[in-house]
Amino acid sequence: MNDISAHINQSILKIPFDLFNIISNYIKLHSNVKVAIVGGYIRDLLINKIHKKTFFSPIDIDIVTEGSSVDLAKFIKKNISNVELCLIKEFEIYDTVELNINNLKIDIASARKETYEAPGLNPIVQHTSIEEDLKRRDFSINAIAFEFSKQEIYDYFDGIKHIKEKELHLLHENSIQDDPSRIIRCARYASRLGFKISKKSLKQSQDTVKRWPWAVINDDTKSRFPPGISIRIRMELSEIYKYDNLAKIVSLLNDWEVISILNKNISIDNKFLRGLKWIKKLKGNYILYLLKNSENFELTCQRFFINSKEKKILKDYLNISNQLENEKEKFLYLTPSNWTEFIETKNLDEETVKLLICNGGEFWKSFFRWLFIYKFIKSKKSGASLKSEGWHPGQEMGNEIKRLRYIEIDKIKRN
Known part of the structure; x- marks a missing residue:
């Protein structure tokens, strides 16, 4: 000593x-x-x-x-x-x-x-x-x-x-109940330091999570989460996203049987973990990736303070995912310009596209190519050059610029 x-x-x-x-x-x-x-x-x-x-x-x-x-x-x-x-x-x-x-x-x-x-x-x-x-x-x-x-x-x-x-010990028996984000912090320390959680601390964590959602504020129609929980959980996740291996930490939470602190519908498999790594590479919205398969959409959004823009991103992701699954044959033969038209006509946010990439499946490469290649390709003729050829500004000229752009996009070789 x-x-x-x-x-x-x-x-x-x-x-x-x-x-x-x-x-x-x-x-x-x-x-x-x-x-x-x-x-x-x-x-x-x-x-x-x-x-x-x-x-x-x-x-x-x-x-x-x-x-x-x-x-x-x-x-x-x-x-x-x-x-x-x-x-x-x-x-x-x-x-x-x-x-x-x-x-x-x-x-x-x-x-x-x-x-x-x-x-x-x-x-x-x-x-x-x-x-x-x-x-x-x-x-x-x-x-x-x-x-x-x-x-x-x-x-x-x-x-x-x-x-x-090399053990992690909570200080008292109500530690997780007082601040549930400590479970996530514990996984962060376990990952970063190479420590293991003590048996007593693990049991406390599991027992507390089983009592989720800690519904301490009630009205006649619903229970809602104390806002402090959500804020602290998001802060912990933000620290992890910046400095640690999020995939490893989520895996630990799953191994400890406390994954419902984030989302009880998360299914931890290679596809999901690969997507977590990709969302960081793409600098995407990791919170939305963790919540994308939530059973109760509105309650989840309320719980994690998901704003209106983020809600639209999630809804668009869910709608497109369902469409890809239900109309798979239709999408198998789309050209690069078809994909560009599909994405841009629906006015998808880039964060939605990133979620679709990270979700994997048959069509992730098409979304990836749009994000990094197709969307940057322009028509070889501008509005000014078409105007000099006799075109009048308006919808017809806009459609012609779009057609010429699609021609350039379809010249891209798909690897």
């Missing part, structure tokens, strides 16, 4: 922009108020030390204080030197501050206790000690802190032991 403590101490001293000394000075000037680094930064330092696994430079650093987060942020900004940019963004609801120093993001929060009145709702917040603050964290490996004044490691939940064992 002494070896680990020494590693953490040495690493904290090397935090950029002389932050260790700036924060230490702040503590002395504010009656030795407690300040600690907590969360992913400490976790990754420990994993590096214990498992010799190297991570990229930290995306952010989480700091918690028993004093004012705003005062600490302003003190850092005032005393930092040799930086091009130092921005402060305040979030009053949770008394947190985001500090951006030359693209290093530092989240500063006043120590708080969170109470959930009902599953999935946003918590009620009270100021508390750092020790109490650590109890609200998601996993034991994220509830390890380094306190500045005594240069002491806080590890009340055996986080270091669990890092050594």
Whole structure:
């Protein structure tokens, strides 16, 4: 343990922009108020030390204080030197501050206790000690802190032991009920860190998901989901989409029998996973891909805050998919220009086309060619040149430009 403590101490001293000394000075000037680094930064330092696994430079650093987060942020900004940019963004609801120093993001929060009145709702917040603050964290490996004044490691939940064992442990028995998005975060850590979920945490996750949809707000006609659940799930998926292997994480959720946190109608097979990889390559809407086979369209859209444009994309995808299935013979012999006319006449959004590509099947290549080839091909004659030949502006000239464009499209060889 002494070896680990020494590693953490040495690493904290090397935090950029002389932050260790700036924060230490702040503590002395504010009656030795407690300040600690907590969360992913400490976790990754420990994993590096214990498992010799190297991570990229930290995306952010989480700091918690028993004093004012705003005062600490302003003190850092005032005393930092040799930086091009130092921005402060305040979030009053949770008394947190985001500090951006030359693209290093530092989240500063006043120590708080969170109470959930009902599953999935946003918590009620009270100021508390750092020790109490650590109890609200998601996993034991994220509830390890380094306190500045005594240069002491806080590890009340055996986080270091669990890092050594490469296990993910939820902190308490209502963890998933309080914030169901933690299931997705757990899969992200399992994928990224190479850890496994503990048996107790897996059982809690499975038992909570079986009680889905956590319908805590009711009226006479329907139950709806607490909005906080959907927002947090979308935020987790956004992080995964940017930095992780979404296909691997969805597979883990399926293996853990908690896939209904996203969509109970997802069928995990090679075709679906291949489509997940393609939606990322195409920079498509991954949320719509995950929801495309939902049984209850309207409820799913409500649950995930799908806007009107996204709803149209999904509806068009479903309609075209059904048409391709029911009229397969008709589509087998379409020329490139026929496909172009079909797609453009229906005014399909590119996101709909991407979903059709990622869904695979017999016709995905035709949609792919339209997206990357056909739609960019133009008629060799412009409106101006046709006008010089005696054509009059209007529908007939428009049809002629379209006909000439289709001729050029049909010259493309299909591989």
